[in-house]
Amino acid sequence: MHAAPISCLSDVEIAHLIHEDVPYFDLTTTILGIGAQPGRITFATRHDTVICGTEEAARVLEQCGARMDHLIASGTFLPPREVFLEATGTAHALHRAWKVAVNLLEYTSGIATRTHAMVVAARQANSAAAVVTTRKMFPGTRALAIKAVQSGGALPHRLGLSETVLVFAQHCAFTAGLTGLVQHLATARQTCREKRVGVEVETIEDALLVAQAGADHIQFDKLPAAELAAAVTAVRQVAPHIVLAAAGGITLDTVATYAATGVDLLVTTAPYFGKPADIGATMIAL
Amino acid sequence: MHAAPISCLSDVEIAHLIHEDVPYFDLTTTILGIGAQPGRITFATRHDTVICGTEEAARVLEQCGARMDHLIASGTFLPPREVFLEATGTAHALHRAWKVAVNLLEYTSGIATRTHAMVVAARQANSAAAVVTTRKMFPGTRALAIKAVQSGGALPHRLGLSETVLVFAQHCAFTAGLTGLVQHLATARQTCREKRVGVEVETIEDALLVAQAGADHIQFDKLPAAELAAAVTAVRQVAPHIVLAAAGGITLDTVATYAATGVDLLVTTAPYFGKPADIGATMIAL
Amino acid sequence: MHAAPISCLSDVEIAHLIHEDVPYFDLTTTILGIGAQPGRITFATRHDTVICGTEEAARVLEQCGARMDHLIASGTFLPPREVFLEATGTAHALHRAWKVAVNLLEYTSGIATRTHAMVVAARQANSAAAVVTTRKMFPGTRALAIKAVQSGGALPHRLGLSETVLVFAQHCAFTAGLTGLVQHLATARQTCREKRVGVEVETIEDALLVAQAGADHIQFDKLPAAELAAAVTAVRQVAPHIVLAAAGGITLDTVATYAATGVDLLVTTAPYFGKPADIGATMIAL
Amino acid sequence: MHAAPISCLSDVEIAHLIHEDVPYFDLTTTILGIGAQPGRITFATRHDTVICGTEEAARVLEQCGARMDHLIASGTFLPPREVFLEATGTAHALHRAWKVAVNLLEYTSGIATRTHAMVVAARQANSAAAVVTTRKMFPGTRALAIKAVQSGGALPHRLGLSETVLVFAQHCAFTAGLTGLVQHLATARQTCREKRVGVEVETIEDALLVAQAGADHIQFDKLPAAELAAAVTAVRQVAPHIVLAAAGGITLDTVATYAATGVDLLVTTAPYFGKPADIGATMIAL
């Protein structure tokens, strides 16, 4: 289920990242007068890593004038000290690309590795529960974050607001609360037959209310795992085909417990932040 | 030293963030038929926070069709449950803007709050040492990250490669090592008189070598604090005017110890990652 | 269910449309020396029209330097000779904006009006069947086309490939045909619990096959209406909760007949092409 | 006179079209787990077609990761069932590109084919009359529409407002009508010696007035063909070198009749709308 080995960033986006870091040239390389010398750059893991961002880092290197010699596809699990990307070029090309490439690799591999760990933990507790990630990635990093999630073995939950129906308390502020919403649900489902109509709730009572009103999908927000298990059983009795999701506080520490409640989906933001993967980059003159 | 209260993202960048999350419309609001109702959205802290991103969130709300009623400038320290941003508009406008705005606020306020904590800790240990942040922010988020760092009371270290001179081992791969570099240093300083010529080193010996060769600035990479204190003393004896920086492993836990070594600069990546600030958003119908 | 009255094109996209038509200035106005004179431009319908694009045309006029005096929101049904947009400005401003604005109004109102006619026709035949439009709009016009569809009272079917599951024969080329697909279906539904898994078929036999294999949604491609009615009955017997759609050849002429077959969705491309609405623009000097 | 076989859309514009349809990945291909399989996509005509958009569709396929095997240049006339584009790649690559490519081909080939039919019809009636197309293409599609027009054997009339002089009634609103304009004409021609100064009129009387005042070019708007023939004769008597154009209502049905009036130019919008060409795309696994 890994992304195909092409860059998820367009050439313009790659050029923008390079320009942000090197608007004109590497001044240090320039004043040392070493820019024209040929060299090789090698990237290697420093710990167990689900590697990600290699296709994007490769485009960075190529746009800077280097030539790719070796690349392992995003989504591959690697032990420490494994070389997964290598390129040759002038010192000018390599120094221009270096930090931009490392940064891409470290942040996306961090997300992929954390996602993978959660997928493994969830699967062990309940092989039918899927880990899906929220839209709460760092603003402006959606394409990279989604690729990293896929590389880690999960799928994104919602891509945006235009394609899915999920009713929050913030919508119910305009429907006279959940009671008012319940009266809208049948119409809403009719208007939008192709989609599952989902509702986020915070209590078992609300879950039963919307399940009986015909919701196709319920998302439980921050329900403690024990309560959630009870809720899953209760709701499934009145609506056997409903899709149930747990959200809020789903982390590597809690994901197995929540998976064991029997929900279908574990909705999490946790992989998006945390320490970037540690990746080593070395250069040699040729 | 806070940024002026204008958005660090251009209108195009704001439009891009909205479009990423809401390419066309909020389907949920649309099928519930509530889009035209007027309402108010209110953002409040949930813990001690150096707030950031309010100017950008305001532009998000305005571009979505809402009108700002209240805004506290980025860089302000706030206790929990403080309302710092308020806007009114149709349910369509508020729902389109909601999550994009929250995301901007949570990530940047997280960075600002962590930066602030490190600045305070460093200052207590050594009032002359400045915390400065690296270029290793999430790819594509440089403007937001730098604004957040300033909001937290620090400055960025280098903005990019074109404007400062900092020699890394990766440059020395092309100068026949540090020994070769030492022979280049005088010329390099002459070529580029306006800039301080800096060199990153990993040992006291290397530091003394480049200090004697005339470097204006030395950055120590991952030197244990005790060794660093010795190095600072030794180097200052041969080069009293040199600027000394510590980098690698500078976090909230270690920053005071490193500040106490007497370095001028504490170079850190730590504020960029970690949990986003927790911010509450509520809507009411008007 | 109409779009909120804000432009579906960003200010950059509006500027691009103006620049395409008026890269520098209106040469005719310039050499006549009339540019500085004040005037008013008035846009009116010439036939029954579901008006669309007024919010975008207003932004065109404003970016060219005119001031809006009157605007009727997209999605409003208007008889002939109804003034729905009016602005004042210099002859330079009005001439710069004129044709760009008319073009936006005529193409989008044409789509909105045709969509509306199909929605009315379908509803009369079967009030439970929804008209939804395909992704086959003119390349590069998605935002305008989707707004026009909403203005006409319908919703878009799929926004793109990343958010919905719809298996075509072109996917089955890689699954050893429909038979092979049937073996994948259970896994696919498990992997992607939140989405309805849909399959496009061309015969009743294939429809029954995938319905029995657990598809949540079947799209019939170019099935004659009589056959389709039989298929709907047959499939509903084995899968009462399945969502059924008709696609291929759904036009204003055929939509009622297809609606009467009892399908849930009428998937159509027809509103996207056809003659633009005829809209009159007149200018007077003030 | 066909466009050279390179894409009229830049790589950024191609990337935008792909992103619009596939913001992240083809979910269907992903959950079926077929993405890595190699395959071939083949595009063929279904009726007589002046093919267009092959160079752009090729760039779509290449940006998605496929390799072109066969391409017939835009502007070629093809009978039904002719294969004109073929590419190989993974199922991921082919499914990402498929609909974007088909859409480009169908809309532009539709325009090219309709343009060609009008060019042929006009030429048979009057070999000296040229078909030229207006600026009233779908907003945002100018480059594609102009390429399609050229592929069909015609030229665009005006590219925009900055490069040609054509006085409309909407300009005369600021010159005290046509009478006032007549007094400006000599100055206007002097100011802008390189360009032909044109005026749009609706009656023979107005045509004679502006011809006598020195207009280089007259465009007749919606004059019935019989009246137009008389006007052409009358105007040529007073201004033998003048360029005469017919506009308004010039379609495939009327173009021959209008060509026979003896005008130099037949200005039409008709090719821009109408049914897209029908093009078949098939995939096979390799």
Add this chain to the structure above:
Amino acid sequence: MHAAPISCLSDVEIAHLIHEDVPYFDLTTTILGIGAQPGRITFATRHDTVICGTEEAARVLEQCGARMDHLIASGTFLPPREVFLEATGTAHALHRAWKVAVNLLEYTSGIATRTHAMVVAARQANSAAAVVTTRKMFPGTRALAIKAVQSGGALPHRLGLSETVLVFAQHCAFTAGLTGLVQHLATARQTCREKRVGVEVETIEDALLVAQAGADHIQFDKLPAAELAAAVTAVRQVAPHIVLAAAGGITLDTVATYAATGVDLLVTTAPYFGKPADIGATMIAL
């Protein structure tokens, strides 16, 4: 004939210019801690100037957070020490905008002032000859350069290659020379009835050749003025309605002499380069 007082650069282009100069903030203002203080910036001429770029400079100031207090429109002639632009804002806003605004004003006013001088000189020698400027402005500055030319009282010659017909020796390389071209000319004029077909020549003989072949427009490249006067007379005898232009070496020093030859058009690149206008900017605290 001056441009209307709106910016010829879009908001995105303005934002780009600011970002180029101030990617994040004015470091000097920041470390002096003066950013929040209110102030006023005043721009004034230092010599006779046809002022240009005020509308663009105003947008720079506004985007940086300042408020405009006074603005004189582009195209106005001003004596020395005339204040033509004034704005108020924080020191942050004013310092961010300062140099970007000055640069826009100085380069465009330089072009406008030089254009104006050439227009005046030409007009005194021959009131019927028009100064028009080439496409050879600094790459990427076309919109500003064309606005400056109009502000100086002239018009641009050709905006680009898609809208005018001008045959150069470089085209004749593919027509078997000028002799071959002559055989194409009748067809070319027929294909493109609306446009004047122009040819650039270097000798009287070639001019007569193409005039007799029916060219509508001849451009003489680098012909000495005396020869040109003879050529104008000779060509007008065989083609009284032809448009004649002089190009190559037309500067402020030579323009009157060339105008006196009787040509219609004086095609020049000279205004584009030369010293920018000298403009003073002063700030005061409020």
Add this chain to the structure above:
Amino acid sequence: MHAAPISCLSDVEIAHLIHEDVPYFDLTTTILGIGAQPGRITFATRHDTVICGTEEAARVLEQCGARMDHLIASGTFLPPREVFLEATGTAHALHRAWKVAVNLLEYTSGIATRTHAMVVAARQANSAAAVVTTRKMFPGTRALAIKAVQSGGALPHRLGLSETVLVFAQHCAFTAGLTGLVQHLATARQTCREKRVGVEVETIEDALLVAQAGADHIQFDKLPAAELAAAVTAVRQVAPHIVLAAAGGITLDTVATYAATGVDLLVTTAPYFGKPADIGATMIAL
């Protein structure tokens, strides 16, 4: 110290330059019917030139469909009549690229050649003084201008406001003048340890004042050379390690005189304007 031989403009920026000049196609080539013929374009110097822009011109040619045959890197000194760029392609490709490529070459080579002349002149007078160029290039041309400066053997002075500290009179408007500034200087240096804190002054007295207050760098604005020589001596006595720069009026004529004063830096705008280099382009059919 020349830039590496890759384009300093991204592919999008190259595409923009082409589109500006050839929005759709070369009309002349099109109506002559010569577009498909193969040919070669050759660019050669016409005088002593430090060539620049060849990498960018090559990308223009390639994007237009031509193939590069020969290229001499930017920064090479060439005598007259030296061929430095050659490409083959159809007449369509060559004509589309021609003027855009020439324009890039002429403007950037002009800057490079003028820069080079100033570097040589300065070096002869004082081998320790470096020529550096200001930010006052034509708005929007920074990347090209900086590349040209480097090709001519110099470096840019400041890239923008965010990375260097240089106090102008316009900052002192907010510090109660230079006297007030002097009180801020120690703090400013402490806040920003890595940078040299610079101040621009107009008199020897002010220079001594800020030197004694600890400025790291002084820029003398428009001081006559004789006074400057005295100032250099005086300031160096109180601050031996200070960096001294001369700005204002530094041109090819004055640079040697100013270099002889003993300053470290000669800050100049002069290379940015002046006549573009004269470059010949010839085409032949193949």
